[in-house]
Amino acid sequence: MARTVWDSTVGKKAVMAVSGLIMLLYLVVHMIGNLKIFFGPGEFNHYAHWLRTVGEPFMHHEWTLWLVRVVLVVAVVAHAVSAYQLSRRDIKARPSKYVHSKPRASYATRTMRWGGIILALFIVWHVLDLTTGHVHSGGFESGKPYQNVVDTFSTWYGNAVYIVAMLAVGLHIRHGFWSAAQTLGVGSRTRDRALKTVANVLALLLTAGFLAVPVGVMTQVVS
């Protein structure tokens, strides 16, 4: 079955849909966690610490966190590889362009592709910045996420990169969520409007929720 799914364009899209939904779920949790920054360093740092102890004593320290990380990495890789392979195929299926081209014809497809590339690059930067600290702008301290976040958003480029990426997230979810529903066959004529609304609301909430943090830092609500 795995072979059938992976070898088919329809199956590969289903892989993208499922991995995308996993990431979407993660983003929702992530965003809610982020908002705790508005309750001050104590609560935020405590929350970050709790992430490492979730599931104890059944789970060993950081096991749950690593489990989530593994699932996420699998999802990201599956999503990206599928997207890459499908895009290659799509481009090959339409080798010559129309002389009289219509830009709208590929709007959704292009935003998904470019958005996906932007997000992939962002994830790398984001992990190096706030998880490992390799490219962090201030003095990175692994036990003090509150300060690390404030440091990142105190630089203009930190804000710029983040804001662009979050707008890309919004656009990606807007088409991606609805698209995933179609790919998994749950869309229908009667549900179409509901699905589009949910997609738009999710996109808006997540973008706004994530952007609240840099805006908070910039306006010194968080410092």
Added chain:
Amino acid sequence: MKLTLRVWRQKNADADGTMSTYEVDGISPDMSFLEMLDTLNEELILKGEDPVAFDHDCREGICGACSLVINGDAHGPERTTTCQLHMRSFRDGDTIDVEPWRASAFPVVKDLVVDRSAFDRIIQAGGYITAPTGSAPEAHATPVPKPDADFAFEHAECIGCGACVAACPNGAAMLFTSAKVNHLNVLPQGAPERETRVLDMVAQMDEEGFGGCTLAGECATACPKGIPLTSITGMNKEWLRATRKAAKR
């Protein structure tokens, strides 16, 4: 009306193509687009030039032969087939670009004519109900609920013109394939082959080199018969269901 046409000319499948410019005059707004091309061709023949090759047959919008991309739109600006597009949709003095369907699964035969036999092979892979002649039960033996019959009809309307592929940024044949899958899979008569049909047709579709679906929706916008985008959703559902069932066997 007087018009400037820029038409894709390509001698054969192996030759390179290019856009050539022609002027046509005395075009009546009541002419169909193909009659306008007829007028051009009559002039070209008398001038000793090669007339523009294009596919056409019934000129009633049902055979699915005509296949022109006009100003970047498959079948032109109206939601219909090229043969049912009339010159009143254009204005005097317009410049009109005419191109063939472009997709690697639809290689150009000559000028505006493309080879769409990939569609036939998708149907051959499973787009039928096995009902050898003489084996049929009485027609009223199996009533079909009207909504199902209407649903089947709506998808059976596909004329196989290929506008969906032409319009799709990925050159995908999902709308064409899904229309047939939905038509046959909803009917009780189609149930015994429900799973193999969708699996085999999708496999053939991939085999032919069509692109994948990014749900851009251009196919459904271009479809002269109004096959809805939800048709693709329906096929995805059928495909996942069939894959799960096949795994259980």
Added chain:
Amino acid sequence: MTSYTAYATGEPVADTKAPAGPVHERWDRRRFEAKLVNPANRRKHTVIVVGTGLAGGSAGATLAEQGYHVVQFCYQDSPRRAHSIAAQGGINAAKNYRNDGDSIHRLFYDTVKGGDFRARESNVHRLAQISVEIIDQCVAQGVPFAREYGGLLDTRSFGGVQVSRTFYARGQTGQQLLLGAYQALSRQIAAGNVELHPRTEMLDLIVIDGRARGIVARDLVTGRIDTYFADAVVLATGGYGNVFYLSTNAMNSNATAVWRAHRRGAYFANPCFTQIHPTCIPRTGDHQSKLTLMSESLRNDGRIWVPKAKGDTRPPNLIPEDERDYYLERIYPSFGNLVPRDIASRAAKNVCDEGRGVGPGGQGVYLDFADAIKRMGRKAVEARYGNLFDMYQRITDEDPYEVPMRIYPAVHYTMGGLWVDYDLQTTVPGLFAIGEANFSDHGANRLGASALMQGLADGYFVVPATVNDYLARTPQQQEVTEDHPVVQEVLAETQDRLNLLLSVDGDRTPDSFHRELGEVMWEFCGMARTDSGLRKALERIPQIREEFWRRIKVPGTGEEFNQSLEKANRIVDYLELAELMCLDALHRAESCGGHFREESQTPDGEAARRDEEFSYAAAWEFTGTGEAPVLHKEDLVFEYVHPTQRSYA
């Protein structure tokens, strides 16, 4: 060279295949008497099927199911595009689901009567019998016929009959039935039982030792001319309405296959029986390349009228009720707007000839839905005819919900075709003709929704049984190869013809000749024909033909995709067939069905048949281009439906 009109009358022809006995037992008996080919041996037999419409598609699929090796051809890029796809209205079947008094016998009776007593009873009865099985077959294939809320099949009534026996799939019945046959054929292609040659056009027939053994065909993409051999050849290439240039046929529908078969010895029967369909969209100008039909089902609810006064140019909604002439309801009170096609067409021509026609050039009559919309509401009208209304609006830019449609008759179907016996075999053994390509079932006029029925009956049920019998009875045939002298000769003739077309390099396009021929045919061999008119046409046609070979210009070469060459080559055959049509129309000095001779009408202007002289099918034998053909008469015997003067009043 004798004058073309000085034809000789040869030996009569007769069908020898229909068994004697009661008409309703003949088909069963014939099937029982037919010899069978051992299933294991069928693979060794090749059957060529030309055409992939309802008749050809269903024949190819069924013969392949039976185990024969089928080699099939179509000029289109896909078998799914054959012109059967454009049939709108429906398909008749004597199911009597409505319990409204229908029966096989009634369908048989209606078809013989509708054909104005010029069809063979045995064939028509078989058609009526098989009609019932066709619906079963199509439903099993997944054809999405219209259904009622209870889930059962819906039917409607159709021109010329008083029972509701027409099954339909909105206004696209032909499309849905054709796709059913196409899908069945596709299944056989995938199984390797059918070898399909799309974009390949038959250009000649190969007859060896008196039997059809193959065809010559041109690959329309590469221009390559090839020969294909078989043990039997089935022609399912449709009608020849395109002789008229303007018709409802597809642009590329043509008569080449049947005409070439005729030249090789197959008799051509009743060529003058053409059907003019009453409900087409009027032409808009000289640029017109084809005419679009609108389903006759529109006549169920629409009312046909013209102004009472000549030259009344007021818009239709400003013409008060008492100044309108609902002429069909007036002249034929019991059938009203539902009279058969030939009668409706001629009535439209008459009122237009009187100067009461509407629209540009006065070549149109109104088909008004105002009353229907008032009676059942716009929604119900939309549900029934929505797609037709949309089509009309797209073509004319007028909204038929607001303004009455304008309609005018147009050439639509040809009842004539290759003469065939009960087995659908032509006078060339091993050559079968099915569907519109033969002359068999509709006599001088076809009833609405009967063409689909005949195509599928011939293809699914009749020809598979009779080809079987032919192959079983034919002694082992020698294998034919390309170097056979006959094959070489046919190949050379084909090549020469194309080379000649390419080499004339004159100053007129193929279309200009086609249009000129069409105008002659429409004027003199159209809705009303006269002795003097037909003689004029017979004078003109050879002149056009002579000019054609002098002035034709075909650009390009024969070794490439060349649509001008395809067209020109088809016109070569139209130019000969047209002559035969006019001669047939001239010789049949009676009116019957679609053939209306002005000299033969009743005092009130209705068609007057002359049974004592013309109760026969005229089968013509070819003797040479422009040479008088030989007439062979098949006497028609009516044992069950006794000829009466048709009356729809």
